[in-house]
Amino acid sequence: MKIKIIKFLVGFYYRLYIVIISFSWVLKTNLGDKVIYDGKEYIVSNGVKPESWRLAWLKNDSGGWVKRKDCVKVRTLDNYIRSYMSGYRFYMTSWHSIWVNCGILPWMRRCNIWK
Numbered sequence: 001m002k003i004k005i006i007k008f009l010v011g012f013y014y015r016l017y018i019v020i021i022s023f024s025w026v027l028k029t030n031l032g033d034k035v036i037y038d039g040k041e042y043i044v045s046n047g048v049k050p051e052s053w054r055l056a057w058l059k060n061d062s063g064g065w066v067k068r069k070d071c072v073k074v075r076t077l078d079n080y081i082r083s084y085m086s087g088y089r090f091y092m093t094s095w096h097s098i099w100v101n102c103g104i105l106p107w108m109r110r111c112n113i114w115k
Contacts, residue, residue, distance in 0.1 A: 007100065014099045018091040021114070025087030026080050027073075029053070033083055034074040037066055041074060 029035060033044050037055055045064070046054035053071055058064040073079065095113065 011096070011100045014096055015092075017099075018088060018096060022084050022087035022091065024114075025083045028083070029068070029071060029073045030083050030086045032086060034076070034079050035071040036074060037071050042071075044071070 029044060031044055031047055034041055035044055035053070035055070036042075037058070042055035042058055044053045045056040049065065051068055052065045053068050054064045055066060055071075056064070058066070060066070091113075095108075098108075
């Protein structure tokens with residue numbers, strides 16, 4: 001019984017931590033966000049290249065890939081909420097159970113998950 005309570009409290013702590021760190025995703029461009037590129041609105045569909053975004057429905061010579069610096073995030077409440085929820089879902093599905101069982105280990109701090 002005592003172990004279950006401790007596990008619940010640790011899980012609750014990391015859930016609150018995730019709620020807080022997910023706010024760091026709001027102002028940054030993420031997958032699924034609406035962006036302005038070349039005066040038109042697009043949705044970011046891929047970001048595996050470090051310097052580029054792939055924009056959905058963009059027809060160009062590079063298959064929709066554009067430089068990240070040329071994209072401006074659309075500043076709407078809907079886009080902010082989507083970014084927040086992307087961060088929250090990412091941490092909850094990929095990291096929450098690991099953190100509950102192991103804590104945040106030093107090698108995890110070196111990962112590119114801290115926006």
